[in-house]
Amino acid sequence: MPRLASTISTTATEPSRLPDRIYEEILEQIVSGKFSVGDRLPSENQIGTEYKVSRAVVREALSRLAADGVVVSRQGAGTFVHRIPGREFLRLAPIGGIADLMRCFEFRIALEGEAAYLAAQRRTDENLAAIEDAFKRLEEANIAGEVGVELDISYHVAIARASRNNLFMQTLDALAVHTFNGMNITRNLSLTSNRKRLVLVQEEHRRILEAIRVGDEDLARREMRTHIDNARHRALGASVEPE
Amino acid sequence: MPRLASTISTTATEPSRLPDRIYEEILEQIVSGKFSVGDRLPSENQIGTEYKVSRAVVREALSRLAADGVVVSRQGAGTFVHRIPGREFLRLAPIGGIADLMRCFEFRIALEGEAAYLAAQRRTDENLAAIEDAFKRLEEANIAGEVGVELDISYHVAIARASRNNLFMQTLDALAVHTFNGMNITRNLSLTSNRKRLVLVQEEHRRILEAIRVGDEDLARREMRTHIDNARHRALGASVEPE
DNA sequence: TGTTTTAACCTGTCGAACAAGTCAAGATCT
DNA sequence: AGATCTTGACTTGTTCGACAGGTTAAAACA
Incomplete structure (x- = not known):
């Protein structure tokens, strides 16, 4: 199971709200091929620890990714990659x-x-x-x-x-x-x-x-x-x- | 300032997660004309009280509406209608x-x-x-x-x-x-x-x-x-x- | 060996607290 | 009297801890 990168991007165009940053970080990891369809993402607590943000921030980001159809979350099981955007x-x-x-x-x-x-x-x-x-x-x-x-x-x-x-x-x-x-x-x-x-x-x-x-x-x-x-x-x- | 409706829709097809429900409720209110561009929505606490959900749920819903470009939030000021999508x-x-x-x-x-x-x-x-x-x-x-x-x-x-x-x-x-x-x-x-x-x-x-x-x-x-x-x-x- | 139970872990939700920011009303200055 | 500054109430952004409901693999049992 690949881990998410452990630092937030510091590019000049990054959004200012933390959930938006985590959303883009996770999305980038998925799009860049670190995860395949069906792979399970690290848990919310793990992501929060890695990026030094609270779980509420992670949940907002994941909620958006779920709304985008990129991931699906199952209570108790975890969050899984459902669709990789930009793929052909x-x-x-x-x-x-x-x-x-x-x-x-x-x-x-x-x-x-x-x-x-x-x-x-x-x-x-x-x-x-x-x-x-x-x-x-x-x-x-x-x-x-x-x-x-x-x-x-x-x-x-x-x-x-x-x-x-x-x-x-x-x-x-x-x-x-x-x-x-x-x-x-x-x-x-x-x-x-x-x-x-x-x-x-x-x-x-x-x-x-x-x-x-x-x-x-x-x-x-x-x-x-x-x-x-x-x-x-x-x-x-x-x-x-x-x- | 119009208030959001105080009950969650009970139609059979409503989504199961609370943030998704609140998202749709607020979106429906905006699309149906209850708010104009530039209008300020009720505060997060008010929405939470009206719908009997926690503030975290409201924040997730508003975060999605913000990502859709439908609302913009300004810290300290409130959340405002930015764009009204069509019914489609x-x-x-x-x-x-x-x-x-x-x-x-x-x-x-x-x-x-x-x-x-x-x-x-x-x-x-x-x-x-x-x-x-x-x-x-x-x-x-x-x-x-x-x-x-x-x-x-x-x-x-x-x-x-x-x-x-x-x-x-x-x-x-x-x-x-x-x-x-x-x-x-x-x-x-x-x-x-x-x-x-x-x-x-x-x-x-x-x-x-x-x-x-x-x-x-x-x-x-x-x-x-x-x-x-x-x-x-x-x-x-x-x-x-x-x- | 197959079935059931259990414990660890996970997401979903709630609530309290604090940080940072807004804004209108009141106080002060010119 | 008008302009400017201050302050307090309120708002969003974030953190943290707790509990509910669900999953799953390992342990216990028949």
């Missing part, structure tokens, strides 16, 4: 052939279009810097003549992150293999058949980035949807017509 | 509080809007019949004064199915499980008190259904997005601007 809520079945790939593009148009909209609305300077960094790395891969699929994914993930809604991030993660295949096709073909195409793709990336930079939400959404729709056509043009 | 909030019993609920709504607007678009484009006669069946069942539940979360989900799932893209289905299915896992379904009864709202929601459902029937893709998307956005506002209600 979605696992997608493996895709089949071309038709599935097309469906994946279609899904990404909805998902990433909206993520770009929210990114334009909410991005922080850090978020923007991460997108710019990914864009720059893509630029370098283009110049070096490398495929850069993973860099392309990084660019898209940075935008999903800037949406500041983890559901978008997690869904994109679940789509990773599907996304990889789609990007792999389009970037390989662009490399081998037409360098002009890479320039075009990067221009689309640049347009999305600019819309997010200036905070034009509708434009960001539109540019992202167009970009993925174009990618769909690029992949489609390279393959046999689907059923 | 009572039903949804957000896991992780208001912020998580908002993220979920946001995500659904993106995905279900697009699913409705594709459903309008692609639905078969069978798909349409399934949506109509779900709609009819919702109608019957409304007439009978029952509220079926599962029926509502069924309606939305039937539309996602008509998109004929399994990624939408899988994702919304996972989201429903994620949202309702551990959800407190005990507040369904609160919804029966507002028939006007049920009529309004069902009209929105009907509009989506019609758009899908006639194959108007953009209208279907728009109506679905509006429907979920409205649901968001019904849940979150009027509020003081967040920090």
